[in-house]
Structures are given as C-alpha cells and as structure tokens.
Amino acid sequence: MITENLVGEIYLVCGALLFVLGVHALVVRPHLLVKVLAVNIMGSGVFMVLLTAASGPDLIDPVPHALVITGIVVAVCASAVALALMLKVRAATGQARLPSEAPED
Amino acid sequence: MSRPRLSHVLTSLLAGALGVALVLILLELPAHSGLAEPVTEAMDRSGVGHEVTAVLLNFRGYDTFLELAVLLLAVWVAWSLGRQDPVPARSVRGPVLRGTLRHLVPVAVLTGGYLVWVGASTTGGAFQGGAVLGAAGVMLVLARPRSLPRVPRLGLRFVVALGVLVFLASGVGGLLGGHGFMGYHPDWAYALIVAVELAAAVSIGLGLVLLFLGGRVQGDDDDH
Numbered sequence: 231m232i233t234e235n236l237v238g239e240i241y242l243v244c245g246a247l248l249f250v251l252g253v254h255a256l257v258v259r260p261h262l263l264v265k266v267l268a269v270n271i272m273g274s275g276v277f278m279v280l281l282t283a284a285s286g287p288d289l290i291d292p293v294p295h296a297l298v299i300t301g302i303v304v305a306v307c308a309s310a311v312a313l314a315l316m317l318k319v320r321a322a323t324g325q326a327r328l329p330s331e332a333p334e335d
Numbered sequence: 336m337s338r339p340r341l342s343h344v345l346t347s348l349l350a351g352a353l354g355v356a357l358v359l360i361l362l363e364l365p366a367h368s369g370l371a372e373p374v375t376e377a378m379d380r381s382g383v384g385h386e387v388t389a390v391l392l393n394f395r396g397y398d399t400f401l402e403l404a405v406l407l408l409a410v411w412v413a414w415s416l417g418r419q420d421p422v423p424a425r426s427v428r429g430p431v432l433r434g435t436l437r438h439l440v441p442v443a444v445l446t447g448g449y450l451v452w453v454g455a456s457t458t459g460g461a462f463q464g465g466a467v468l469g470a471a472g473v474m475l476v477l478a479r480p481r482s483l484p485r486v487p488r489l490g491l492r493f494v495v496a497l498g499v500l501v502f503l504a505s506g507v508g509g510l511l512g513g514h515g516f517m518g519y520h521p522d523w524a525y526a527l528i529v530a531v532e533l534a535a536a537v538s539i540g541l542g543l544v545l546l547f548l549g550g551r552v553q554g555d556d557d558d559h
Contacts, residue, residue, distance in 0.1 A: 234366075239362065242361040242362060243358050246354055246357035249354075249357060250350050254346060257346055283367075284369065286368065286371060289368075289371035291370055291371040293374065293395075296387050296390040296391045297398075299460070304402060306543070306546070307409035307546065310549070311412050313549065314412070317420070318417070
C-alpha cells in the first residue's frame with residue numbers, strides 16, 4: 231500500500247474520481263471552455279494522487295510537492311493558451327464548440 | 336433520440352470502468368520511501384532550510400527554469416494570437432473601490448515579497464509570491480479596465496523575461512564556477528536562490544496578468 235491510513239486512501243479515491251470526471255467531460259461535452267476545465271480537473275486529480283504519494287509514515291517526500299507546484303504553473307499557462315485559442319475559434323466560427331457532425335472529406 | 340442516449344450510457348460505463356481500474360491500481364501501489372532521505376541528507380549543502388524550495392531551486396533547478404520558460408512561451412503564444420480584447424467591464428465610480436485598492440495592493444505586494452523571502456526557510460516561495468502579485472495586478476486591471484497604464488514595450492518584455500534571464504545567468508555562473516550548469520557554490524547558494532526567486536516572482540506575477548489579459552496589451556504597437 232502506498233498509504234497506511236484511511237485519509238490517504240480517501241485522497242487516492244477522490245483523485246481517481248476527479249480524473250475520471252475530467253476524462254468524461256473532456257470526451258462528452260462539445261464546448262471548448264468545458265473541455266479546458268475538464269483537463270484542469272484531471273490535473274487536480276493527478277496532483278491529489280501525487281501529494282498522497284508524498285506523505286510517508288515518518289518523512290514527507292518533497293520531490294512530489296515540487297512536481298505539483300511546477301505542474302500547477304504549467305497547467306495555468308496551458309489553460310491560458312487554450313482559452314486564447316478558444317477565443318480565436320469563436321471569432322472565426324461564431325461559436326466556441328466543436329462541430330456536432332464530422333466534416334465531410 | 337436513441338443513439339445519443341446509447342452513447343451517453345456507453346461513455347458513462349467506460350468512465351466508470353476507468354475509475355474502478357484507477358482506484359484498484361492506486362490502492363495496490365507498493366509502498367516506497369521516495370526521495371525524502373537523499374534530500375534530507377543533502378539539505379546542508381542546498382543553502383536554504385526548506386526541502387521543497389531546495390528541490391525547486393537547487394536540486395531540480397532545471398525543472399523550475401524550464402517552467403519559467405513555459406510561462407514566457409505562453410505569454411509569447413497569447414501575444415502572437417493577437418491584441419487583447421477590451422476588458423468587458425466599466426470602472427466603478429465612487430471612493431470605495433479606489434480606497435480599497437489603495438490599501439489592498441500594497442498589502443498584496445508586501446505579502447508576495449514576504450512569501451518569496453520566507454520560502455527559503457518554511458512554506459512559501461516564488462510561485463506563491465508571484466501568484467499573490469498576479470492577483471493584485473488582475474485586481475488593478477479589473478478595477479480600471481478603461482485606463483490601463485501605458486507601459487514601455489521594452490520594459491514590459493524585459494520584466495516578463497527577467498525570471499528566465501536571472502535564472503539562466505545564475506546557472507551559467509555555476510557552470511563557469513565549476514559547479515555544473517544550474518549548480519551553486521554552497522556559500523553563495525542562499526543569496527543566489529533568493530535573487531532568482533525574487534526575479535521569478537516578479538516575472539510570474541506579470542506573466543499571470545498578461546495571460547489574464549489574453550493578448551498583446553492595448554497601445555503596444557509593433558508597427559515601429
């Protein structure tokens with residue numbers, strides 16, 4: 231077991247749940263803003279799992295904490311770029327969502 | 336009507352299966368000691384007293400350097416996509432907002448600076464401080480959406496890139512001093528780390544504000 235206590239197990243389960251919620255919304259929802267939010271929620275799930283993995287019985291592993299804070303900044307940057315691209319899509323097509331039908335070749 | 340409902344059931348089932356598989360795998364992960372012990376052993380050579388700061392700025396300086404580069408790149412991409420849209424807000428009249436800002440922004444700057452400084456010994460650091468500075472900047476932008484300050488083009492670009500530049504200079508200095516790229520002399524580590532963190536916090540704060548604006552700042556012409 232990666233954690234020995236109940237709180238750690240709850241964190242792992244909630245992290246997995248957040249990740250799955252994000253994956254589901256990313257696949258199902260056509261709106262691009264929802265997709266960007268979904269990727270962020272997936273990331274939050276991964277961060278929760280990483281932080282749980284960092285909590286040892288006696289020593290706290292600082293490397294996953296550093297990974298998470300680096301990941302937060304990178305996620306913010308990626309979200310900002312994705313949102314800027316979304317605004318360009320809306321300006322070009324009039325709506326910020328994927329087309330409901332596949333384009334014909 | 337039946338096809339979308341079928342696909343909804345199917346995606347929900349697949350997501351549920353993925354969730355169950357993830358939970359089973361995560362609960363079965365083997366226990367490990369991680370890197371806590373090597374980090375603790377090397378702490379006296381790191382120059383700072385907090386493990387996470389030591390990992391971020393010293394042991395894995397590369398990651399943090401590239402992270403600042405990612406922030407710079409994101410600003411670059413957002414600017415390449417065009418000019419910012421005007422902030423869809425109107426200035427609030429009256430003394431309350433102005434008075435609140437006059438007190439809140441200095442407090443935010445003080446808090447950000449304190450978080451950077453305290454990161455050397457306990458929880459805190461460049462990113463937390465930079466986020467507070469960025470929040471103060473976003474607050475300013477939202478409070479005065481029609482009268483954003485005109486900033487010199489070159490100065491703006493220099494400050495956004497400051498974190499990367501200082502980090503790179505410190506890293507090359509370590510290379511020339513024989514400590515390897517991104518290495519520090521143990522006696523100089525504390526001063527260098529605090530300097531890098533301060534520059535990084537200012538760059539992160541400004542970068543977050545620029546990303547919030549989402550494009551090249553109004554009045555920042557590239558015609559000349």
